Amino acid sequence: MLAFILRRLMQSTGVLFVMSLLVFFGVYAIGNPVDILVNPNADQQDIARAIAELGLDQPLHLQYWHFLTSALSGDLGRSFSTGIPALELIFQRMPATLELAAASMAIAIVFGIPLGLYAGLRPESRIAKGIMAGSILGFSLPTFWVGLMLIMVFSVWLGWLPPTGRGDTVELFGVAVSFLTLDGWSHLLLPATNLALFNLALLIRLTRAGTREVMVQDYIRFARAKGLRDSRIIGVHVLKNILIPIVTIVGLEFGSVIAFAVVTESIFAWPGMGKLLIDSINQLDRPVIVAYVLLIVLMFVLINLVEDVLYSMLDPRIRLADAGAAR
Amino acid sequence: MPSLRRVTTIVVLLLAAALIAGQPAPARGQELSIGLSAAITSMDPHFHNLSPNNNVMEHLYETLVAKDGSYRLRPGLAESWRTVDDLTWEFRLRKGVRFHDGSDFTAADVVASLRRAPNVPKSPSSFGIYTRQIADVQVIDPFTIRVRTKTPYPLLPNDLSTIYVISAKHEKASTEDFNAGRAVNGTGPWRFVRWQLDDRIELARNDSYWGPKPAWERATLRIIAKDPTRVAALLAGDVRAIENVPTADIARLALNKELTLARGISNRFIYLHMDSARDRSPFIADASGKPMEKNPLKDVRVRRAMSMAVNRQALADKVMEGAAVPTGQLLPPGLFGYVPGIRPPAYDPDGARRLLAEAGYPDGFTITLHAPNDRYVNDEQVAQAVAGMLSKVGIRTRVEAMPSAVFFSRANNLEFSFLLAGWAAATGEASSSLRSLLSTFDRDKGLGVSNRGRYSNAKVDQLTEKGLATLNDAAREKLFQAATEAAIADVGLIPLYHQVGVWGMRRGLGYTARTDEATWAHEFSLEK
Numbered sequence: 018m019l020a021f022i023l024r025r026l027m028q029s030t031g032v033l034f035v036m037s038l039l040v041f042f043g044v045y046a047i048g049n050p051v052d053i054l055v056n057p058n059a060d061q062q063d064i065a066r067a068i069a070e071l072g073l074d075q076p077l078h079l080q081y082w083h084f085l086t087s088a089l090s091g092d093l094g095r096s097f098s099t100g101i102p103a104l105e106l107i108f109q110r111m112p113a114t115l116e117l118a119a120a121s122m123a124i125a126i127v128f129g130i131p132l133g134l135y136a137g138l139r140p141e142s143r144i145a146k147g148i149m150a151g152s153i154l155g156f157s158l159p160t161f162w163v164g165l166m167l168i169m170v171f172s173v174w175l176g177w178l179p180p181t182g183r184g185d186t187v188e189l190f191g192v193a194v195s196f197l198t199l200d201g202w203s204h205l206l207l208p209a210t211n212l213a214l215f216n217l218a219l220l221i222r223l224t225r226a227g228t229r230e231v232m233v234q235d236y237i238r239f240a241r242a243k244g245l246r247d248s249r250i251i252g253v254h255v256l257k258n259i260l261i262p263i264v265t266i267v268g269l270e271f272g273s274v275i276a277f278a279v280v281t282e283s284i285f286a287w288p289g290m291g292k293l294l295i296d297s298i299n300q301l302d303r304p305v306i307v308a309y310v311l312l313i314v315l316m317f318v319l320i321n322l323v324e325d326v327l328y329s330m331l332d333p334r335i336r337l338a339d340a341g342a343a344r
Numbered sequence: 345m346p347s348l349r350r351v352t353t354i355v356v357l358l359l360a361a362a363l364i365a366g367q368p369a370p371a372r373g374q375e376l377s378i379g380l381s382a383a384i385t386s387m388d389p390h391f392h393n394l395s396p397n398n399n400v401m402e403h404l405y406e407t408l409v410a411k412d413g414s415y416r417l418r419p420g421l422a423e424s425w426r427t428v429d430d431l432t433w434e435f436r437l438r439k440g441v442r443f444h445d446g447s448d449f450t451a452a453d454v455v456a457s458l459r460r461a462p463n464v465p466k467s468p469s470s471f472g473i474y475t476r477q478i479a480d481v482q483v484i485d486p487f488t489i490r491v492r493t494k495t496p497y498p499l500l501p502n503d504l505s506t507i508y509v510i511s512a513k514h515e516k517a518s519t520e521d522f523n524a525g526r527a528v529n530g531t532g533p534w535r536f537v538r539w540q541l542d543d544r545i546e547l548a549r550n551d552s553y554w555g556p557k558p559a560w561e562r563a564t565l566r567i568i569a570k571d572p573t574r575v576a577a578l579l580a581g582d583v584r585a586i587e588n589v590p591t592a593d594i595a596r597l598a599l600n601k602e603l604t605l606a607r608g609i610s611n612r613f614i615y616l617h618m619d620s621a622r623d624r625s626p627f628i629a630d631a632s633g634k635p636m637e638k639n640p641l642k643d644v645r646v647r648r649a650m651s652m653a654v655n656r657q658a659l660a661d662k663v664m665e666g667a668a669v670p671t672g673q674l675l676p677p678g679l680f681g682y683v684p685g686i687r688p689p690a691y692d693p694d695g696a697r698r699l700l701a702e703a704g705y706p707d708g709f710t711i712t713l714h715a716p717n718d719r720y721v722n723d724e725q726v727a728q729a730v731a732g733m734l735s736k737v738g739i740r741t742r743v744e745a746m747p748s749a750v751f752f753s754r755a756n757n758l759e760f761s762f763l764l765a766g767w768a769a770a771t772g773e774a775s776s777s778l779r780s781l782l783s784t785f786d787r788d789k790g791l792g793v794s795n796r797g798r799y800s801n802a803k804v805d806q807l808t809e810k811g812l813a814t815l816n817d818a819a820r821e822k823l824f825q826a827a828t829e830a831a832i833a834d835v836g837l838i839p840l841y842h843q844v845g846v847w848g849m850r851r852g853l854g855y856t857a858r859t860d861e862a863t864w865a866h867e868f869s870l871e872k
Binding site for chain 1: 379383385386391392393394465466467468469470472473476519520523540541542543544566567568569570572573576577579580581582718747748749750752753754756767768770771776780787790791793794
């Protein structure tokens with residue numbers, strides 16, 4: 018298992034290198050950040066000074082070389098627009114995004130699996146049909162529209178929940194978190210729900226499909242014949258057997274929820290990493306964009322790794338091996 | 345599983361305790377929260393010369409010379425100033441002003457600020473452009489300084505109205521020290537409480553402020569960049585005021601009895617720039633689509649025809665939904681250098697067609713109008729409308745809109761033939777626009793930086809440069825007016841309209857719209 022993990026990590030450094038190259042040169046091709054950052058009233062002399070301050074006067078391959086050498090020592094550069102180290106900027110925002118992502122995944126799991134189970138167990142009932150119809154909406158309605166509707170209904174009309182921002186935060190192990198205060202929860206609920214809708218629908222459908230497949234299997238019939246209670250059949254035998262695809266999806270979706278919470282974050286003015294990425298792209302803030310992309314790649318690599326390990330625990334028949342591994 | 349149940353109980357109890365402990369209770373009546381549309385990049389007042397940053401710094405810091413809502417200079421930390429000779433200015437400083445940490449404000453703080461402002465490391469846009477004219481600063485006594493300029497320079501007070509005065513003890517402070525709040529120590533009406541990047545700036549009233557004190561004990565400036573969200577936050581009462589009400593919502597908010605709107609003309613004007621220098625321009629073709637040997641935009645009659653073909657009133661009423669005022673020049677009325685005689689050109693499509701025919705283009709030509717799509721209010725839609733109007737008189741115009749990150753790089757590289765952009769005269773007087781947009785591009789003199797059409801007119805250059813060296817206010821204004829008239833008569837660019845700034849707030853609040861589009865918490869009034 019250790020060899021497997023090591024080999025995976027080696028492969029991922031290659032991926033990181035290629036990604037850094039692509040993003041570095043890609044952002045360079047879009048335009049010159051100084052044209053955005055410099056005050057319009059600056060004159061040629063001042064613009065030249067800003068270009069030199071940001072190190073943009075050097076040839077591109079040299080800029081990349083500087084980036085690469087300092088990246089190896091853990092320094093991914095400073096944001097052009099704020100002068101703050103790119104990693105610091107990202108880690109400052111990370112708790113907000115992780116919290117949002119975790120809350121949204123929790124909502125998706127807590128509601129998605131029971132609803133999907135129900136729809137799978139009683140597929141012909143009217144409620145089940147309602148659940149399935151609702152899940153189609155969850156797939157197809159655009160996130161930004163649903164977000165605005167949530168704000169309109171729950172904040173503007175009903176006045177129950179605040180529409181924007183993160184609310185009060187409390188320090189937990191040195192990290193600012195908002196899920197420990199009532200105010201924090203009230204701010205978290207709407208964006209988390211908005212972000213959860215897609216995955217909620219996905220989990221409902223996955224669970225339902227899995228349940229229907231498993232329910233007709235022989236071992237379920239044997240369990241029934243043995244006289245086991247329904248709750249035990251469903252809670253142990255059904256759930257355990259449909260969990261593998263669900264774990265896969267939850268893992269992957271957790272990654273993408275973190276990486277692409279952009280829309281929800283900007284609609285709810287949630288100070289997370291996604292908003293940082295968008296702002297950085299708009300300002301061609303290359304160090305932040307590169308650092309962000311590298312971190313996300315790393316995150317997906319780790320999630321995949323954890324998933325593979327989890328599989329082998331859920332199903333002992335699965336052995337850890339990858340394409341390059343000796344069989 | 346009893347152990348699991350016990351763990352659950354403990355977790356629930358802990359959560360409940362935390363919920364009760366973390367309960368906030370802000371006094372609503374004494375706190376003003378404002379939704380701003382753009383994030384700031386630093387708490388260092390000299391790090392990044394950017395309007396959103398400067399807007400926030402105005403709460404914490406002051407400048408020697410202050411500007412009122414229509415850009416007239418008035419005493420700030422300097423009570424008065426005068427010229428001693430052509431090169432020397434004397435500023436008398438205000439006595440009894442204290443920094444937030446309690447120390448007294450004196451000449452040494454001004455000297456330190458002027459030294460620090462142009463030299464902040466890694467600054468993406470420094471304040472050096474406003475201190476470059478200064479040869480040296482002399483302290484006469486703790487409340488009198490003399491500033492000598494390299495050449496006679498009438499705009500010194502304007503330039504000094506942008507340099508925030510920090511305490512001398514923080515001259516060596518790094519940008520990190522400011523960002524962490526350690527070095528934030530101004531003389532302004534608000535004290536610094538907290539800054540959360542991209543989220544909020546929290547302020548507390550400075551009760552020892554020398555000037556009129558804010559009507560509020562605390563203020564929170566919230567960053568809510570998305571237009572619909574900012575409006576929703578106002579409607580839901582999450583914030584009590586917002587800036588930049590999107591044009592699509594103005595009518596609806598105006599009808600809402602819970603809200604009040606404040607509007608005022610901004611000094612930002614939207615204009616069209618034409619490539620009037622090159623013989624062959626990249627995006628111009630004749631009626632049949634062949635690239636043209638001769639650049640029609642070099643002919644003033646063609647440029648004038650284009651200006652006449654644009655229905656500015658329709659742009660203001662329809663596309664901008666009333667949040668614009670048509671213009672034919674560079675500044676709104678009341679600013680230094682405004683020419684009362686120049687009216688917005690009348691909409692005259694027939695006249696435009698005649699002029700085009702006279703210039704030798706009876707069949708018109710085809711051209712591409714490039715515009716940003718995320719920089720100015722409704723920028724892409726305005727470009728589309730302009731293209732429609734030009735096409736009607738025979739100049740078949742295609743619009744290509746793009747994010748400003750791409751647009752400005754390409755525009756500065758002179759990749760376009762015809763572009764839409766905006767300009768706000770940062771100094772609040774005519775030389776800002778004349779210098780950057782209409783003067784001949786000259787790297788050494790620092791002129792024509794944003795002259796993306798490379799317009800060049802010796803008369804405009806000469807009048808502008810003469811004005812920039814004329815200390816007498818009345819004489820200088822005449823020179824700038826003459827330069828403006830010459831450039832407009834020659835259609836160096838096509839001014840379209842001035843934007844109108846719109847603020848929305850709960851009823852009971854008041855705000856006087858500022859020409860510089862600034863949103864200052866201390867200028868929000870409270871009716872009781």
